[in-house]
Amino acid sequence: GAVVSQHPSRVICKSGTSVKIECRSLDFQATTMFWYRQFPKQSLMLMATSNEGSKATYEQGVEKDKFLINHASLTLSTLTVTSAHPEDSSFYICSASEPLSGNTIYFGEGSWLTVV
């Protein structure tokens, strides 16, 4: 299957600072990427849909000024958690739609964010 890579896999940041997570489609071009958040032992919660060259579409209840999403190229989307607080600590996962496999969605390895 197609490969989606996230970086960093783990990050610790201080409360009040911002942190950026990258999501790359390594062997295909993705016009659409998705960002999810997952708390321990819970399901995946969609945060936003990222479209290359346009503004992201956020799900209800997700603060777009806090979770900045940029999809500047067909292989890279970034999620920036601004002014992070301990409650933002979570597992963040991206996914991308792979056109050549009928738009099958593949997930990255996830990024653990801990805000201290």
Next chain:
Amino acid sequence: GENVEQHPSTLSVQEGDSAVIKCTYSDSASNYFPWYKQELGKGPQLIIDIRSNVGEKKDQRIAVTLNKTAKHFSLHITETQPEDSAVYFCAASKAAGNKLTFGGGTRVLVKP
């Protein structure tokens, strides 16, 4: 919007036995139903998917069935092995490539 219910939440089976996970969805416009396996601390891995124009799909020990009339779909794992132990998620969307709505997940434990 779409709502996906998944059962059971936990499933313990003996190695070699079969495991069945069931999901129901609410939006009759949904046409794409993937299943993902997630191991601890990792991202979900696609194991099989089915589109609404077929009723069943099989890949080695894994099969998925879809009943669009009843709006439910199921995952069947035969001859389970310890490495099948993981959390499995079903999902639904209007079409492949669209945003997915996930079920609550099933934690599967295969006992040797």
